[in-house]
Amino acid sequence: MIINLLSDTVTKPTKGMLDAMLSAEVGDDVFKADPTVNRLQEKIAALFGKEDALFFPSGTMANQTAIKLHTQPGDQLICDKWAHVYNYEGGGAAFNSGISCKLLDGDRGMFTAGQVVENISNREDIHAAITRLVAVENTTNKGGGACWDIEEIKKISKVCRENDLAIHLDGARLFNALVAKNETPKQYGELFDTISICLSKGLGCPVGSLLLGTKEHIKKALRYRKVLGGGMRQIGYLAAAGIYALDNHVERLSEDHAKAKRIAKVLETSPYIKMVEPVETNIIIFYVADGINEQDFVQKLKEKNILITGMGQGKLRIVTHLDVTDEMVDKLIEVLKKLY
Ligand SMILES: *Cc1c(COP(=O)(O)O)cnc(C)c1O
Numbered sequence: 001m002i003i004n005l006l007s008d009t010v011t012k013p014t015k016g017m018l019d020a021m022l023s024a025e026v027g028d029d030v031f032k033a034d035p036t037v038n039r040l041q042e043k044i045a046a047l048f049g050k051e052d053a054l055f056f057p058s059g060t061m062a063n064q065t066a067i068k069l070h071t072q073p074g075d076q077l078i079c080d081k082w083a084h085v086y087n088y089e090g091g092g093a094a095f096n097s098g099i100s101c102k103l104l105d106g107d108r109g110m111f112t113a114g115q116v117v118e119n120i121s122n123r124e125d126i127h128a129a130i131t132r133l134v135a136v137e138n139t140t141n142k143g144g145g146a147c148w149d150i151e152e153i154k155k156i157s158k159v160c161r162e163n164d165l166a167i168h169l170d171g172a173r174l175f176n177a178l179v180a181k182n183e184t185p186k187q188y189g190e191l192f193d194t195i196s197i198c199l200s201k202g203l204g205c206p207v208g209s210l211l212l213g214t215k216e217h218i219k220k221a222l223r224y225r226k227v228l229g230g231g232m233r234q235i236g237y238l239a240a241a242g243i244y245a246l247d248n249h250v251e252r253l254s255e256d257h258a259k260a261k262r263i264a265k266v267l268e269t270s271p272y273i274k275m276v277e278p279v280e281t282n283i284i285i286f287y288v289a290d291g292i293n294e295q296d297f298v299q300k301l302k303e304k305n306i307l308i309t310g311m312g313q314g315k316l317r318i319v320t321h322l323d324v325t326d327e328m329v330d331k332l333i334e335v336l337k338k339l340y
Pocket residue numbers: 057058059060061063084085137139140141170172173198200201209
């Protein structure tokens with residue numbers, strides 16, 4: 001038994017999901033003729049109270065399309081210094097949209113409305129790049145699955161409206177935040193112009209993301225997705241996995257969160273651990289004590305068939321997901337208790 005705690009993207013489709021995929025009705029989605037894709041897009045748009053949605057092969061393509069929708073070359077995007085759109089999308093904001101990023105020094109990937117206000121450029125000043133877009137990430141990836149206070153997002157959304165800025169939510173793991181904070185998709189739908197959602201993370205699909213917005217946004221997004229090479233054909237097989245996940249894999253995210261908290265508790269009392277970041281969802285970030293080598297720690301677990309991520313400088317990451325059983329958590333805890 002391999003216990004893979006590297007990421008929530010390592011899940012394999014469940015039997016129920018595979019059955020749903022195999023029996024999907026499909027068509028050529030480039031001609032908008034795939035009924036299952038259309039059903040998924042309508043379903044998620046209704047869930048968030050948005051006008052329309054579009055299926056994408058990846059969260060990166062969905063985010064990059066959103067950035068392109070809201071900006072012109074030379075414009076500036078405000079985001080946290082840890083944001084996925086800045087750090088982990090291959091420099092796509094510059095490559096695809098020709099924009100720069102103004103990085104905010106937030107807390108675990110989260111910033112305040114005040115910080116946004118301070119960083120909006122003066123549009124009358126010809127020396128400054130025009131601030132056009134603010135991107136929020138919930139839960140924060142690099143911030144260890146931290147969840148935003150929705151009250152702060154409301155303030156940021158208001159600042160954006162008052163200053164003629166668009167606001168995009170990178171909600172790759174938004175459902176983790178909704179479940180952890182007992183919030184609803186509609187609460188987020190009304191605060192953002194566009195939202196991206198990953199089906200391939202905690203929701204357990206093999207592939208897929210969605211971008212939500214107005215009919216106008218999605219009409220343009222369809223063109224940008226084509227330009228980026230993301231036009232796909234009989235993807236109803238994949239959309240069926242998405243529909244299945246929305247129906248069956250949302251509430252259960254609380255189980256992943258409970259497992260992460262159980263693991264964090266053991267780490268907190270382990271003498272060879274220096275610090276464990278607060279665990280709010282399914283990601284545990286922790287630091288080994290001085291004198292313990294991080295790669296050695298990773299290797300010791302690997303010898304016991306347990307895979308975790310070493311992030312450098314003594315920082316490590318464990319992620320729980322659909323394919324992590326209680327039995328696996330028991331085994332991990334047993335191993336951790338006698339590791340050093
Ligand atoms: C995973 C992730 C994405 C999208 O990643 P893809 O691998 O392109 O699907 C975007 N934002 C965040 C915060 C993520 O964690």
